[in-house]
Amino acid sequence: MLDEAALRELAATQHGVAxxxxxxxxxxxxxxxxxxxxxxxxxxxxxxxxxxxxxxxDIWGRAQAGVLAVPSATVSHRTAGALHGLxxxxxxxxxxxxxxxxxxxxxxxxxxxxxxxxxRTRFQHLGGMAITTVPQTLFDxxxxxxxxxxxxxxxLSLAQxxxxxxxxxxxxxxxxxxxxxxxxxxRHLLAxxxxxxxxxxxxxxxxxxxxxxxxxxPGRQQVQMPWHARVDHLxxxxxxxxxxxxxxxxxxxxxxxxxRQRDAEAASFGYxxxxxxxxxxxxxxxxxxxxxxxILRVRAGMASHTxxxxxxxxxxxxTQPGPARRVGGASR
Numbered sequence: 113m114l115d116e117a118a119l120r121e122l123a124a125t126q127h128g129v130a131x132x133x134x135x136x137x138x139x140x141x142x143x144x145x146x147x148x149x150x151x152x153x154x155x156x157x158x159x160x161x162x163x164x165x166x167x168x169x170d171i172w173g174r175a176q177a178g179v180l181a182v183p184s185a186t187v188s189h190r191t192a193g194a195l196h197g198l199x200x201x202x203x204x205x206x207x208x209x210x211x212x213x214x215x216x217x218x219x220x221x222x223x224x225x226x227x228x229x230x231x232r233t234r235f236q237h238l239g240g241m242a243i244t245t246v247p248q249t250l251f252d253x254x255x256x257x258x259x260x261x262x263x264x265x266x267x268l269s270l271a272q273x274x275x276x277x278x279x280x281x282x283x284x285x286x287x288x289x290x291x292x293x294x295x296x297x298x299r300h301l302l303a304x305x306x307x308x309x310x311x312x313x314x315x316x317x318x319x320x321x322x323x324x325x326x327x328x329x330p331g332r333q334q335v336q337m338p339w340h341a342r343v344d345h346l347x348x349x350x351x352x353x354x355x356x357x358x359x360x361x362x363x364x365x366x367x368x369x370x371x372r373q374r375d376a377e378a379a380s381f382g383y384x385x386x387x388x389x390x391x392x393x394x395x396x397x398x399x400x401x402x403x404x405x406x407i408l409r410v411r412a413g414m415a416s417h418t419x420x421x422x423x424x425x426x427x428x429x430x431t432q433p434g435p436a437r438r439v440g441g442a443s444r
Contacts, residue, residue, distance in 0.1 A: 114139040123164045125240050127173040131160050131180045157181075158221040171195065171209075172239055178209040178224045179241050185211035185218065186235045187243040188227060189252045193265070195238060196246055199272055200264035200395060201253075212244070212252070227252075246275045247283040254294030254301075266301055267391040315356045316344065319388055322397050328405065339377050343385075350411035353378055353385045354404070384411060 118138040122130045135145050145162065148154040155163040161180045168174055171194055175187050189210035193201050208225035212233055220226045234248040244252060250269070254262055270277055284299055320330060331347040331354060345354030375385040386407060392400040 114144075119164070126180075127170075127176040127239070128165050128168050129157065129161055129163050129173060129177045129180060131183075132162060133160075134180075135162060174223065175209050176239075176241055178211055178220065182211055182213060182218050182220045182224065182226065184215040185213040185220070185226070185242075186233055187241055188212040188233065188249065189225075189244075189256055192244045192249040193253055195241075195243055196249060196274070198246070198249065198253075198265055198274065199268035200261070202261055210252075247280055250280065251283070251287060251294040251298060254297040256294075259297070262297060263301060264391075264395045266298070268395060270391075272391075315388070315390055315393060318393050318397075319356065322393070322401055323404075326398075326401050328401065337378070337381070337383075339381060341374060341377070343378075347408060347411075350408045351383045352408055352411050353383050355385055355387050357387050357389045 115138045119130075119135075119140075122134055122138065132142070132145060136142070140148075145154075149156050149162065154165070155167050157163055157167060157177050158181050161177050163173075163177070168177065171191065175191055175195065179185055179187060187195060187210070189212070190201065190207060191210040206223075208223055210225050210227065211220060212227040212229055214229050214232055216228055218226060218228070233252075234245045235242045236245050237243070243249075246269070250266060253265060257265065266280075269275060270280070280298075281302060284295060284302060287295055316333075324330060331345040331352070333345055334342060335346040336342050337346075337353075343353045344356045346352075347354075371387070378385050384407065386404060388400065388404075
């Protein structure tokens with residue numbers, strides 16, 4: 113007997129796709145499945161997978177279809193990075209779905225890129241699919257990404273606390289003896305960052321150059337606050353503090369709690385603290401500046417005429433503070 117509830121659950125939990133085996137388990141005969149496909153109600157995706165409506169074009173639906181087509185596989189590499197939301201990955205339109213499997217004879221559909229392994233990967237379940245863990249995903253990416261992109265992804269992932277540095281270092285040690293591709297690249301990257309980040313003065317210079325070139329009015333620098341702390345930048349009217357965070361990954365992780373206490377102390381006096389990291393300035397400067405500008409506008413009471421921000425092209429004459437304008441087709 114057809115179980116409509118089971119069909120609805122499949123569509124809801126599997127991003128609109130199901131295997132023919134699952135459909136038969138829900139009570140549909142092969143003939144009934146062919147009828148729904150033939151009438152256009154459903155769409156066949158390869159030999160074993162059916163879209164219970166329009167063919168999914170989003171990465172979740174495409175990944176789910178890939179896993180159903182190759183049941184032994186785990187979502188990995190770029191696709192896993194995208195599903196985890198790892199920052200810094202270059203967007204790829206209609207890129208193949210990356211899957212890993214230990215079944216050497218496995219074959220995937222045309223839009224699936226299969227990576228064959230001799231050992232089982234570390235995975236977790238996310239969105240109803242087996243997906244490589246964040247540390248495993250970084251290992252996989254280290255084997256396929258250009259050095260600059262890998263550097264950006266790891267830097268931003270650690271800066272945004274997507275995983276602790278200690279976990280990544282432990283994974284490097286555990287996997288280094290197994291011949292895992294990507295281990296040498298990650299080991300080299302971690303070694304180069306272990307002891308030091310960029311200097312405080314260099315970070316401040318790059319931030320201020322970008323901020324003023326984009327039309328931002330700098331706050332006061334190195335200001336002694338009433339609670340006996342010195343801050344890097346202070347926008348007095350908006351009561352916003354900017355702190356340069358040039359520390360290494362180890363130091364940032366160790367000092368996380370004390371930073372939160374320092375920020376809470378500032379908040380008790382009504383100040384909002386914005387931390388400016390190397391990763392933000394090095395890889396995501398424009399978005400960092402736009403975000404700070406928005407914060408300043410909000411703190412100024414949403415009154416655009418009091419904003420300290422007016423975006424302008426590099427080299428353009430300085431304008432009076434005013435409302436943000438559209439830049440590059442995106443609302444700032």
